[in-house]
Amino acid sequence: MSKDERGRATRRGQPFLEEPEAKPFWASLREHKLTAQRCASCQKIFGFPPQSHCPHCLSNEFKWVELSGKGTIYSHIAYHRAWHPAYQDKVPYNVSLVDLDEGGRLVTNVVGLPPEQVKIGMKVEVIFEDTADFTLPKFQPAK
């Protein structure tokens, strides 16, 4: 991870693994589990990004629960221009908004098919993409 002149990590393009509220999310992904916070009071899924209090009822009691990893595409786009050098040879690539069955939405990639074949309403399931430092949840068409 590169540092700026004040010694702060610059993470353009990378997840912020040390974000206190989100640490368990990134740790579970390392074990190939997609998790979210379930409110102990109203039982609803908090959604993303993780936060200290329930966005539905403001309770601060919750459990991290494993999700089914199934979801539906709310919308999808294809980047034809790379805003970051790491994507220079990846264009055009898909980015999708996936609504998870239990609640919560992720910005993610639907992979395993060309971007123009991705459709709104398509059922998808999670896959895990490991890098040296972190694991990203991505999605493929549900089997």
Next chain:
Amino acid sequence: MTNLSGKCAIVGMGETVVGKRPDATTNSLHLEAIKACLDDAGIKASQVDGLLTNQPLNDSHRSYATKLSHMAGIDPLFATDLALGGATPIAMVQHAVMAIEAGMATTVVCVHARKRSTADPSPGHPIRRGDEHWEEPWGHFAAAGGHAFAAARHMYEFGTTSEDLAHVAISTRYHASLNKNATLRKPMTMEDHQNSRMIVAPLRLLDCSLESDGGGAVLVTSAERARDFPKKAVSILGMGQHHPHWSLLDAPTLTTLGGKKSSETAYRMAGLKPKDMQFAQIYDCFTITALITLEDYGFCKKGEGKDFVKNGRITIGGQIPLNTHGGLLSQAHLEGQLHITEAVKQLRGNEVEPERQVKNAKVGIVSGHGGSLAMHATMILGAL
């Protein structure tokens, strides 16, 4: 509850030259806009007692309203930075009205400038939105992406096409072609739009707005004091805001945005309806933003924007001329500050090129839109 409709007015406005301003700085552009505004209003900085500005995009400009006041020789009784992205310029005027009516200030400058086309070397660090680390790891980097999600969804729900969006870009470019202070003035054809390269599908290059240097300012005072100023005062008739989500991750929908409730509040305050509007200066960071806002503002039903923008309805001389200055798409992208100054000029009636003057303009609506399609502000202005 007091109805603030018509209690305050805009009595001065200034615009800088826009486009590439390599020799300017963030500071100099703000000061240039303030100076133009005060000259237009015929007053000195010492007669101003309030200043509002948009939080700049670099952390060396903290508490910028106070800094800017003193750089300009203003001793403010009321000053603050607002941070509603492209909804800020309208929100500034709204806050000015509230401060004046609360008795905290009498004469308030609202100023916004940006240096985004050419480099602005600065000692500080850039300010970011704050949730990029939930988007960028999957390659989502740009405002174009967020708005492309809305466009794709609008296409899915209502059958809108890229050609439909082109009508917004073509009409706006036509208005820019008539505006001497516009960046892109060469008329655009449907072929130009459809042949422009894909940026983030379904949005093409010509669906995207500009990156600009420049700024603008307006001066707000009470309707009573407005009579003492030399130029025709423009009355603030209606105001509204709505911020229905923060990020793409908590947006309940991307096809109806904050403009619906924001405009309802503004229409109610003004006692006016969409059919009373003679022009619309609508935030057009992307073509889809303007199309959705026209629907949300009640000019047509939800989903009918794709047909509404055709047949000259949104062009000067049509039913509701849209962005008579050329908008963010073709004039300059200054977070909609120039949508406000353009509305003022239209209502004064003799300050724009005659070819793009709305005939006998008495009332019009202005929109601002910021963040990940998250924040919205509306203002209805009228000629006194």
